[in-house]
Amino acid sequence: MQTEKVIDHIVNWLKEYATKANMEGFVVGISGGIDSAVTSSLCAKTGLKTLCVEMPIHQAPSQVSRAQEHITQLKKKYENVSDTEVNLTSVFEELKSVVPQTDPSAQLDLSLANTRARLRMTTLYYFAGLHRYLVAGTGNKVEDFGVGFYTKYGDGGVDLSPIANLLKSEVYEIGKFLDVPNSIQVAAPTDGLFGDSRSDEDQIGASYDELEWAMKMKEEGKQIDDFKDREKEVFEIFIRLNTVNQHKMIPIPVCKIPVNLI
Known part of the structure; x- marks a missing residue:
């Protein structure tokens, strides 16, 4: 892969799309993983406003620290980058308290995991509507078109997908070129939706x-x-x-x- 040329192509595509849509920039959910780190970096390189949003829900401290490390680095490099945190833990717990109670099961765990993703999607669109931003998706080709490893109307609910034509290995290659924090590059991929340490590989x-x-x-x-x-x-x-x-x-x-x- 011609990494630098691919990066330039995606950045130009993002900028052209936003300009034609008469939008002001991008909003990206930051998880502490490689996909969101690369996506936000590519958005930042457009020069358009890029809002990085952390949305913890009982999040593992390691995921939070990686996300914060990336955002700090990105803000130092690009003046057009800003960030905010919306802790959705209390919202998630309140929703659990008002929906019908069921016995613990794998299906319940999955339903609640997808609920986390959909709460985050709603939050991203709140900021998108507030600032005239586009919600940038963080799914890669294997997840989006191979095994469907994402939440419908959760992290799958986006305005545009800058890295969905890239394999995971190619996303890592771009992340290395863009100097994404090493802690993210070496971390085991995880969707962080279950409140435990299970990785994507554990699930799949x-x-x-x-x-x-x-x-x-x-x-x-x-x-x-x-x-x-x-x-x-x-x-x-x-x-x-x-x-x-x-x-x-x-x-x-x-x-x-x-x-x-x-």
């Missing part, structure tokens, strides 16, 4: 390197029977998630009414 069952391989194999038309052992296991994981999460990747289905019924 495969690393991003493995998923990138599986995505390439699918694009080449390979089948499960073409593999064995760990490769077969990884390919099965990818195909299963790609299949069940298609509802996130395709347009919302619209019921079309026959002309003779209208």
Whole structure:
């Protein structure tokens, strides 16, 4: 990958899109992970106003410290960058207290995790509406179009996606070029939605390197029977998630009414 040229291309694309849309800048949710660090850095490089928003909900201290380290570094480098923190823990707990109570289960955990993401999306759009900013998405190609590893109308609810055509490995390459804090570059990827230390790999069952391989194999038309052992296991994981999460990747289905019924 021609890293510097890719960076310039994305930055120009962001700036042109915002200018044509008559918007003032960008708002990015900062998690302490590589994707949000790279996305906010690219937005900052446009010269347009870039608001970095921390939205902790029972967040692990390590995630908070990484996010703050990145924001501090970004503000020193770019005068157009500002930041704010909205602690959503009390909002999350209040919502839990008024919805119907259910017995603990994996499904409840997932529902609450997605709720965290949707509270954050709502918060980002509050600031976007307030300042005429665009909400910049932080999803990469493997997450958005491979395994659908994001929350529908949560972190998937954005105005534009600057890194969604980049594999995770390519995002890391750009992060290194942009001098993203080393603490973020070496941290295990995590969505931070469950209030514990589980990583993305723990949830998915495969690393991003493995998923990138599986995505390439699918694009080449390979089948499960073409593999064995760990490769077969990884390919099965990818195909299963790609299949069940298609509802996130395709347009919302619209019921079309026959002309003779209208």
